[in-house]
Amino acid sequence: MTADLLGRPLRDLRLSVTDRCNLRCSYCMPGEAYTWLPRPDLLTFEELSRLVDAFTLVGVDEVRLTGGEPLLRRDLARLVRLLAEKPAVREVAITTNGVLLAEQQADLRAAGLSRFTVSLDTLRPERFLAITRRDDLARVLGGIRSVAGTPGLKLDAVVVRGENDDELVDLLAFAREVGAELRFIEYMDVGGARRWSMDRVVSRAEMLARVTAALGPLEPLPGRGSAPAARFRLPDGASFGVVASTTQPFCRACDRSRVTADGVWLLCLYATRGVDLRGPLRAGDSVEALAARLRVGWQARDDRGAELRLGLPDRGARPLASAGDLDADPHLEMHTRGG
Secondary structure, rough: OOOOOOOOEEOOOEEEOOOOOOOOOOOOOOOOOOOOOOHOOOOOOOHHHHHHHHHHHEEEOOOEEOOOOOHHOOOOOOHHHHHHOOOOOEEEEEEOOOOOOHHHHHHHHHHOOOOEEEEEOOOOOHHHHHHHOOOOHHHHHHHHHHOOOOOOEEEEEEEOOOOOOOOHHHHHHHHHHOOOEEEEEEOOOOOOOOOOOOOEEEHHHHHHHHHHHHOOOOOOOOOOOOOOOEEOOOOOOOOOOEOOOOOOOOHHOOOOOOOOOOOOOOOOOOOOOEEEEEEHHHHOOOOHHHHHHHHHHHHHHOOOOHHHOOHHHHHHHOOOOOOHHHEEEEEEHHHOOOO
């Protein structure tokens, strides 16, 4: 096991396959002007597969495909198959906005995809349009229903005060209907969250109070481990989670890192700099040499991004990066680094 300076192992890899997205969610992406990664810089499936081989040598056994919107990457099922066939990879999962899910889910499952996580912030068409700047809610709901009841299905809802925080109970009901576990996510001041402010954050404590008032007492579920969500059981037996990175960070248990679609390794979601892996990969480094780079990088890791942000005296005044910073370096954008 490769451990960092705080004793955290490296087990979970978030692998971005594209920075492009077919939605324009206000908490994730800027307006309509983007600096996309140059296409020649994007790693091929074979390059991504070699990187995963290197990561498995230092302890990774879970790979989650992210974006942007990963289903925009052509023939994604081929990459899923390459990864799922690796004996060291216990699970290949995906996080998607669901727009293209109905058309692709059968091929992905046949290729060996383990489970789906789908973003769903609202059940109201007019709100979906306001949040995503696209009129695709029906396609998203159809995509979710196409994988209803599949093992480990999760729905993610970013809760923003004044936008969708009155839909907690409705979203829980929909998750129960499709056999999914819902995870509420506190609004985070990362990447493209240019409109973030602390007063728009609905805390975990407030979410739990609202759900309790509407549905009855909640039972905290044990066994969280390194998972980002604290989980709770409702009186009817259904469960849900809350990812409270903003008000109750879980940095001390974090075992995940991220690779952007052009091969930048980010050791923390809040990292402002990353490690170039594309250069040595394309220069011919062996899998073992790449693994050595990863081992050195992880062993020096002491990142506690969300925890340190929480302690800043001006935390509520600004997001992680300014608009100028984001314009200058697209790797700071959430849609580039993956969620």
